[in-house]
Amino acid sequence: MTVLDRPVRTGAALKIRGLRRSFGSAVALDGLDLDVAPGELLALLGPSGCGKTTALRVLAGFEQPDAGQVLLDGEDIVPVPADRRDTAMVFQSYSLFPHLTATDNVAFGLRMRKVRAAERRARAAELLELVGLAGHGDRFPHQLSGGQQQRVALARALALRPRLLLLDEPLSALDARVRLTLREEIRRLQLELGITTVFVTHDQEEALSMADRVAVMNGGRLEQCASPRELYERPATGFVAEFVGTMNRVPGRVVGDDVVEVLGTRLPVEGPGGTGDVRVLLRPEALELTAGGSAHVTSSAFHGPTTRMRITLPDGTDVTADVPTHTAAELSPGSAVTVTPRQRPVLLASWDGAA
Template structure:
């Protein structure tokens, strides 16, 4: 049975360090939510509190409407997958998977049947007799996932489960984890430092900063309509370009007036405009319609090419173009840039124009 999970005003301190500062987060039954943020933001602490490995200093944790804040970890019906696999080296794959059932006193026949079902589910049929050292890293993590699911947990927790794997295996396994999660409909919370992983797997992504929730939204909304400048710059690549706030809730950038999304500073304020690389159009040097600029670097990314540009006034920015359009824009080429007329976030001017890499 899958259940919703509610984190209500969770607080946790380690000495003078505040790990969680009143964290509120509602996770629907069957939903997969990723906790994303910089090191020290509190995401792992939050996951460990849900698991029962850490005790909150304040607030409540509800599962299925039941307050489990003080319930021991072994009574929460939680399945957890760690970064380091944590398989028992002296047990076969089937024995590792069935370990939780054995602890719960299930019979040998039930354990064997359940292990076989889960080996099929995670794509490892016929590996029941293999020991961890006979399995690749990706296969070991599949066994760890099967072990977490063996007890039919109400909630599945994933603590950076793919970070120790190489890129190709990581991509394959994250697709498998998502498929399994959808097939089972199990409420899942996972911690990751990988933005692509979070955006590609989760129903919603919760971006954290300093122990608080900055925004929790579907991946598309998080990317296209970030709620705060921190989220805008943390998720994906973002230009910071100098602009001026004008009447009518707009900001002037490169001669264009763009509607402001979110908080609007006073008219006349000098601000930084936050703009994605795909939010800039690049034209020919003689089109007379945009701001003159020079290509400094062109980085081929497959279907797109990222241009690193400097305007004649010294502002630096990045623009993404289809690679076939960028073939004539080698380093040193002259061009013009024009922002698309979409709503933008603005932030307090941070001195000289800067760019998040």
């Protein structure tokens, strides 16, 4: 029977309730509540110091919270030592034993649990094959690339068949091409094994492309937890709206109930409204450019099918617009343009107190 025939114990439900952790006067977690569904991959995303890594370390047992519960299938694991939690963690620094081969690194946890040698080596070989490293078992870490070392670390974490897999920015030390390949592999394995996974990253593209849901944190609190599409299209707060993706703030004026006029166009307001002069939040793809006008293109950057252009409006406001590359040639830097928002609901920057 193979590792795939005998998958990890899948479907653990994780509930975080009222988690608090302070370091002196610095509050890292301020009453965090979060649910992770069985078999879900949840990404924790936020700026440096938001508490996402502290939350992960509390889940792993490397930090003790000041208050709160971590319920894994209904059991509070806060009092349980890290080595008895039935969780596994993959670090950004690989943390492989340099004097052990790939096979022995993967089998290390099994050896600590007194699994027989033959079974250890068989399971390690199966897992190395699962992560695309068949035939590399006798190599030492220094003989492997960064991406290969991280695959070994992932295989080692899966060897114990944990109920909860924790990933601490595991791709940040890799180059862009390897990072893209490995994040697809991690997602494939997670879906194949059905293991509940919490993934910490500072990379928005990773979070939005890999996760079932993304939890955006700020100042130790949860701002919003939703699917990538919902976060991008229907942010719950101004912080989320401006943190996830690129957002323009454009002067506008409320001219009626839930209607704002911006760049000469009237648009419906989604979410809390305002009065008088406001700042309207517009994504780069929500702006259309046409040749001629009183705005000017200041720079452009080729992004494959789209070109990202920086435009200065007549009032001096700088905005970013994504336009189809096949139309961008006629809108080179220095060109006079007209900027028009597409007809879709917009958010106001002042809706949650943002300046």
